[in-house]
Amino acid sequence: MSNLKRRLEQPRGLNRFEKSSIIKMIKHLPDNDILTTQINQARVVSVCDCGCKTVDLRVPFNLDKYICNRRVPVEMVVELGGDLSPILFQLHVVDGYLNELEILKLDSTPICEEIDISKGAVEVRI
Numbered sequence: 001m002s003n004l005k006r007r008l009e010q011p012r013g014l015n016r017f018e019k020s021s022i023i024k025m026i027k028h029l030p031d032n033d034i035l036t037t038q039i040n041q042a043r044v045v046s047v048c049d050c051g052c053k054t055v056d057l058r059v060p061f062n063l064d065k066y067i068c069n070r071r072v073p074v075e076m077v078v079e080l081g082g083d084l085s086p087i088l089f090q091l092h093v094v095d096g097y098l099n100e101l102e103i104l105k106l107d108s109t110p111i112c113e114e115i116d117i118s119k120g121a122v123e124v125r126i
Contacts, residue, residue, distance in 0.1 A: 004050040011043035011058065018044070018055060018101055021117050025074045025091050028124050034066045038098045051110025053103035065096025068126050076120040080113055087115055 014022070022039055026032045038059045048054040066073075076089040085107035092100035105111055 005046045005048050005054075005056065007046045008044065011045045014039065014042055014044060014055075014057075017053075017115070017117075021076070021089055021103070021120075022091060022098075022101060024117055024120060025076050025089065025122055028122050029068075029074055029126070031066065034064045035093075035098065038063055038066070042098055051112075052105070053111055055101050057098045057100060059097050061097065063097070066093055066098075067096060068093060070125050073126045074122060074124050076117070076122045078115055078117060078120045080115075084113065085109065087111060089117075089120065 019039060023036075026035045026039075029035065041063065042057045042059045044055045045058050046056040071092055071094060072090045073093055074091050078087045078089070080086065085105045087103065087105055090100075090102040091098070092102065094100075103111070103115075
């Protein structure tokens with residue numbers, strides 16, 4: 001999927017769906033105030049064009065670092081029901097900073113459905 005990423009000419013802020021998804025995941029992490037500060041200043045610098053909803057993020061390096069021992073400290077799975085494949089959300093933290101919000105269907109097909117994150121099951125991985 002990474003070969004289908006398109007760099008944005010003008011970085012943008014997180015949209016409501018992206019921000020809500022991250023907030024839902026990080027509320028389960030210790031010291032989540034550091035990541036909350038990063039979310040508020042995060043910029044989307046590239047998007048994937050494969051049909052997933054993955055975005056690459058950049059935050060100012062003068063913000064406090066989030067210290068964790070895993071690149072993906074938290075993830076969430078949303079079941080769509082029926083024969084539809086679940087959707088996986090993974091929050092990537094690199095060198096203490098938000099780096100990527102990966103959102104993809106587990107069968108690698110494009111995401112065309114509405115995603116109700118209130119049904120998401122969050123798993124802390126640290």
